[in-house]
Amino acid sequence: MRRLLVLVSCFCACYASQSKGVVSLDSFTFDKVLSKFKVSIVKFDVSYPYGDKHEEFVKMSSVYQSIDELLVAEVPVKDYGDKDNEDLAIRYGLTKKDFPVVKLFVAGQPEPYTFTDEEFNQDKLQKFVSKHSKTIVYIGLPGTLEKFDQLAAEFAKEKLADQRKNILLKAENLWDSIEGKQKQRSAEIYVKTMRKALEKGDEFFHTETVRINNVLKGSMTNEKKADLGIRLNVLESFKVQHDEL
Structure with missing residues (x-):
């Protein structure tokens, strides 16, 4: 180097x-x-x-x-x-x-x-x-985590609910092992996104993206804005994979 x-x-x-x-x-x-x-x-x-x-x-x-x-x-x-x-x-x-x-x-x-x-x-x-x-080197968006992005890709490609639940379980276990406040927060967003997608279907990726973008148009603290930005980036980890199918 x-x-x-x-x-x-x-x-x-x-x-x-x-x-x-x-x-x-x-x-x-x-x-x-x-x-x-x-x-x-x-x-x-x-x-x-x-x-x-x-x-x-x-x-x-x-x-x-x-x-x-x-x-x-x-x-x-x-x-x-x-x-x-x-x-x-x-x-x-x-x-x-x-x-x-x-x-x-x-x-x-x-x-x-x-x-x-x-x-x-x-x-x-x-x-x-x-x-x-992504095919040659991991360059994630701010707030995203490589191992969770891999699980997000698996989740987006999988159509069977039972298999998606298994991927969710992997994400939950990985969340338990993550250290650092910001990484813990990012891991939480991945897990909650999977839970919501299991509950509401793949349409959740789109509707949640629209909702957050609308919220960002309003007034808020820089901390809140940064958190919403990370949520959008995590959603992108699911959305990009889903769009490529």
Whole structure:
């Protein structure tokens, strides 16, 4: 890992990003750096990016600072002078009018995934990364837990009530072994979500998501807002798997 950090530092020393936590890449470093990471999320943009979308991308990068397998980067493209990095834009069929464009490169995948959600914000970007990276490395949403996400996937795919009850039992036992106040709270949300889904059916995943989003439109403390955000992220662990069936 130390060698990798030195490598990235050397590559980027002359191409320092103006965005904290985001590595700036160019035509010479792009392939070399991306090849060292299992997952890379890259924003192609103008040479001096600004605006809400740029700020949301930078906010997202701060969440992933501790994940060694994930690179958050940007490619500044100039359409004047030497037209730096224009070749990278051409490679992916991009023009200035498209910017910013976010692509997710996953090791083993021949082509990158493109972020297409109309809502360009930190939450949507994190869900985009989590959804498409799960086949190679676990990159969970804030407040989610890897082992519980695995159980959530099993639960969502299983149709037999008895089998779902067995998965719930595994989740309850795992909850008992979890340490730490925040992890305990997250584990509780997973378990209660499974219980409600057993009671009300898969429609609960949708109705609960709508309900929480409506509640978030009102006034509340930051603590309450954060808790509701974790509930939504846990629901996503069930919903994404269910939607892919």
